[in-house]
Amino acid sequence: MTPKAALGAMAIACLGLGLLQAGVNPVAPSKKKLELNFWNGWTGPDGRIALLMIRKFNEENPDLHVSMQRMPWDTYYNKLMVACTDGRGPEIFVVHASTLPRMQRAGFLDRVDDLYSGPEGVPKSDFEPYVLNQTVFDEHNVGLPLDIHPQGMYCNMKLLRSAGFDRPPQTKVEFLRAVRALTKDTDGDGLPDQWGFSMSQWQNNYQSLVPQFDGRYLDADGNPTLNSPADVRALEFFEQLAKEKLLPPPENMLGWIGFRQGKVAMVWDGVYMLGDLKRLNDLEYVGAPIPVIGNHPGTMADSHVLCVRTDLTHEQREGAERFIRYFSAHSVEWADAGQVPARLSVRHSAAFGKMQVQSAFAKQIPNMLYPARTPVLFEIALEINLAVEKVIRGRADAQDALDVANKNSQGFIARDRAEQRK
């Protein structure tokens, strides 16, 4: 082979390799994939499961390529708001049901009524009306609920059995008996170092009891009712626990970490914390509904809602809907991340039935209460948090703390209404 011919052969070889590297088939050129961006705040083990689901979706849908970007929730919402109001946001994104009012008002959530209609549509009857209604604004759906994440009770069965309990407590009497029996000084220094119960997310723990007493955050006109007798009674329960020294002192509030270490027998937290427990091999735990402390069962919950941005092209919109339907249909895989699927048909599957914690938490769904449905939720949530904190620290009683929270919340809502009138 002459040097000229060798050079020519090398050039052809390079060209061929280059085409292959670029993903171009020189024999049968294929259609370019449609790129879709999917943003969420699933930065924990849930994100890894979502990534596996997306890989499967991409394999099964060769004309689409979904890329996921995840970031901590507080950063996420800032970025999402700025990007979407400027028209540069992702095609598909996750919004908590409780955050939908703010996002909906910002005007970048597209209506997705067609997701629920047609032969491939997701039937509305496959959701609890209460859950589905969280996504309805002006009689239109702006998203599809993927899951429900209720608060529930995690129990260390080894500790419970050591005090003579062979199952998680279900009533106030049983719960208090277990808490008192399991709060002990095991090392003899005069201070308890094992606790029957510890609060984890203070605000969420309190809000888990609000529906049990038939409490609400807003009345039918959207005015705050944070200091209603029912809400006060829910907070008084924790006030009583703190007064009786059945809660660890704030400087040593063990919460979730204490439960992981086996120093706390019972803790109330979200079903999403399951991913953290799954990494522990030596903790014998079960999930259970929050005991009935009030008039009937109940807990706090929220949902991840899959949404699409306005101003998508027809192709983008079609691809986004296909992805959302896929994710919803495969939500039993998502449940493994520590979630309860929003769809009834998925929850009735055998695979979900085998998920002990998720199934136990799901029992509370008929009695759950979502956070206040208002665009000023963050400000009201801060007031609730402050009220709970003051009570746990013994700086105010439940009534006074919630009176202040309610008065301030009235101010936020009045301000928001005045601003919206202009």
Place this chain on the structure above:
Amino acid sequence: MTYVQKRSLSGLLFLAPYALAFAAFVLAPIAVALVLAFMQFDLTSRSTIHFVGAKNFSDAVKDDYFRQAFVVTLRYVVLMVPGLIVASLGMAMGMNAMTRGRNTVRALLFLPGMFNVAVTAILWMWFYDGQFGLFNYLLKGMGVGPAPWLSDKSWAMGSIVLMSLWWACGGTAIILLAALQQIPKQIFEAAAIDGAGPAPLFSKITLPQLKPVLLFVVVTNTIAAFQVFGQPYLLTRGGPELSTRGLVQYIYETAFNNYRLGYGAAMSWLLFLVVAAFALAQYRFLRRGSV
């Protein structure tokens, strides 16, 4: 073109890249923030954006949370700045007196300042941890019960200041050490021959000679202290009961969590005015009597 004109032009060209970046990323945002401060600008409700005059400013003055955050910030400034100056000056004088190993000590003291605030906060969260923390472990060894470093209203701010001192002292100490080394030794020797003891040497020679550098250190650290955000945000998120939520955190939450950009901008301008007033007052006070 004359030689002088050429020199001016080349100077401007050298400056241009930075000047452009400064205009785009500092001046323009400041101007935008000034405009926003006079607007009702809610990112979730763009149809309601309109000019409201000085309403955002008057609302801020009446806002209990703004006043609370201002008091918290002031507490931090009052604890942090004098603490920093005293500790840094002590460290600088100690290093200045050293005859061996000064460079090693200087490098070690400067080390914490090289950490990012997030790294520093994570490290100190372990120090302060109620159950496993180093400090409570040491206290337990001394037979003292656990201290509520970050979980009690009366402790949290002090704990944040302590961490900030550890983080910031080294850099300030090195600046003061450099200034101390510039003071001619003959002045101290002459005063010592005249019978001056350590206290007069410090008050009559060291402090007056350090005054220009102290002015710089006090003003820059006061400005930085008014802008405190990272340390309380990472250590306590502003708690317990908002006792460590400073102005910058409140502005951040208002503008970027609640999307009320107009109100947030107005509070930023109020903070700027307060910082400017303090800096000016310190400048005038410390310049008095200077040559």
